[in-house]
Amino acid sequence: MNCPNQPSDDSLTVKHSLIHPAVFINLYDHYAPGVYRYAFLRVGGDLADEVVVRSFLKAFRQRRLFSSRSISFQAWIYGIASRVISSYPHAEAKRFRTMSQELGTTALYSLGSRERDAFLLMTWGRLPLSEAAQALGMSTERLERRLDRTLQRITNRIPGSVR
Template identity: 30%
Template sequence: MATDALNAVSDAEIIASSLNDPEAFAALFDSYHAMLYRYVSFRLGPEVAEDLVNEAFLIAFRRRRSYDLSYRDARPWLLGIATKLIARYRRAEVSRYRALERQHPLQRVEGPEEAITHDLIAAGARPALLHALSLLSRGDRDVLLLVAWSDMTYDEAARALDIPLGTVKSRLNRARRKVRDALGDVNPLKEDSDG
């Protein structure tokens, strides 16, 4: 299995190959479509996710010549494109959070965030969390959701948003503090350990 991982073609190699063979880019689509769809669907809802994800891949395809091939993993790049597209929908996103805050039950979306969402519903914290998210600035919300729900490292989030690492850390700290304050000093993004 370790040999397979060593022989695996990197995203950078796929992008480089697609410069001469555009169809090679389809491998990135196959690898990351589901992940991008979950992220965008959670942020904006499934009704716009497919279109936005397809637009993100179209932009990535058109910009593939400018991709920094020193980065083997294209996930931060693709999530950065998707996050910038999400920014266009900011008003709709905030409206959606506010509408979901008043609505029950949650329409489930498959993915890692499903477990978090399920726990929040069970704890009754969902409306408060959605309200807290709607009050965050776009930049703070983008960093928080990339790190918390897309499992990105701080460095990857900085690459995805094209901002300095220090900005990621300060935005994340501020967003977590505001969410905790809105939830009465409870951080729903971390599991409490008993004992």
């Protein structure tokens, strides 16, 4: 566990990559599989690789802006990936329609984009609450409230669910 004032390994890697860009590949190697899984679930296999490439390319180009004091690298890269995914609204909508048909519910498809991002970062992205909040640029408390409302809406839309 890192001390609050001690930079993380990821932070040091980002800082080192400013001088030696090739070390950024270590962050890619570590986080790309999870970002791919998250992208695959949201937009499907046809676009998941592209989302990963675009996300890491954007992170690489903006690495001077990264500050581990305000956000972890994991939260930062998933936040970037969420924004990249939002540039494929038709692919994501098609994916959610297909999943809704398979599951027999429109719950996920019916959520607003911010609600869906919050829910999916925690479930499919497997981010802890604090990092999902960082990725979305909101406080942990605000995200908790948003997730409570989201889970209520999903539960209310699932046929046969206990209310």
